[in-house]
Each structure stands twice: as C-alpha cells, then as structure tokens.
Amino acid sequence: LGRPHRVEGVVVRGAQRGRELGYPTANVETLPHTAIPADGVYAGWLTVGGESMPAAISVGTNVQFDATERTVEAYAIDRTDLDLYGLHAAVDFLAYLRGMEKFESIEALLLCMAGDVKRARDMVAAHEKEKDAA
Template identity: 75%
Template sequence: MEGVVVRGAQRGRDLGFPTANVETLPHTAIPADGVYAGWLHAQGEAMPAAISVGTNPQFDGTERTVEAYAIDRVGLDLYGLHVAVDFLSFVRGQAKFDTLEALLEQMAEDVKRCKELVAAAEKP
C-alpha cells in the first residue's frame, strides 16, 4: 500500500518505536488488523519494518491506521513524504495488554521477529 506520512498521536516515539503513520485513501486494500513484518519504502530505500494495522486498542483507539516502524533506524523524518509499505508476513493479531510494560515487552519481541523474517526474505 502507498500513502503520505502524516502526524499521528506520536505515542510510538514516546515508547521508543517511532512509526511512520501512512495515510490511507478510501478503498485502499489493507490487510487484516495485526502486526506484520515487511518493508517501508521511502526516499529510494527499502527499510526492514514492523508494521501495525488496526485501531490501537491499548489506547482505546477507534480509527484504523497503518503504522510502520523502520527497524534500527534513528532520526527519520518522513512527514509529508509519499511512501510505500510492503507486507511480508503476519506476526500476530492486535491485542490489549494489562500494562504498558507488557505492551513494550511484546513490541520488542515483535520487532525481533520482524527483523528475523525480513532478513530471511528476498528484498523487494
């Protein structure tokens, strides 16, 4: 899927996993809610990514979003840029955790798993 990076709630940045929130146009085909391994394509580069699709139930979200965390990248400023997201593999469904610490532990595991899956795959 493709779209422009827009400002979100900026929770990912505060949690140590800054994401590119990709604006989705009506009628865009988007996978089911969950966490995926894949790539974020920006500025001519395909970056390994952990991708979240859904409503952010941990924070009682209602709007469905697509957010891509460029794994091991620091200081990316993609606001306003047109990017593409390639989905490689489903990692897990969305969930609401009992504590923020439990969410952060799961996010770290998700990123580790996504990194492994992308490393084993052929780059698009």
C-alpha cells in the same frame, strides 16, 4: 501472489506516542478503497525515496490506547532518527505475526513489541537472503 502486498500514501502525524514508546512509526494515510490487510502486526518494509527499510508494521485501532481510528503504521527497525512527515511512503507486507492486543500494561505491550521487532528483522533478513541467492 508471490509478491508482498503494498499499501501507499503520505506519512501523516499520528498521536505522537510512538516516539515516547521508543518505536516511532510512520503513519501512512492510504487512499480510500485501498485494500488494507486484516488488523494485526506484520513483518515487511517501509520504502521512502527509493530506500527500503526492514519494518515492523501495525494495522488497527491501537486498542491499547482506546483509539478508534484504524491506522497503518510502520516502524523502520532501529531507525529512530527518521522524520518522514509529508513524504510519500510505501508499506510492503511480508508476513503476519499476530493480532492486535490490549495488554495489562504499557510495559507488557513494549515487551511484546520488542519480540515483534526481532521476528520481523529475522524474517526480512531471511527473505532477502533467499532472494539474493535466487
């Protein structure tokens, strides 16, 4: 403990919905027997090629879209320009934000995601500031 939990794998193509929603995510294909945190939304980091980026992370089956496959997806905050397919990535979990939900509409999901991203950004920034001060 005392260190965020890390999950690693290759970035694979998801349902390609994220880009349309405005939150493109890196779907990290973890190795079998990887300890994946409980379904939900988390604040943390996506690290690729030595660069760590603050991220809002989703673990679950994307119930909003009636998907059945459990995925670990990280949205690198404000980085809508990334093309990470095929690259090795690490996802670090800093804090649990909420459970996976099925909303009444996509708009409601997007509204909630905007709040998640804001909270994740603030929490990561606060954590990094604390670490720098130590």
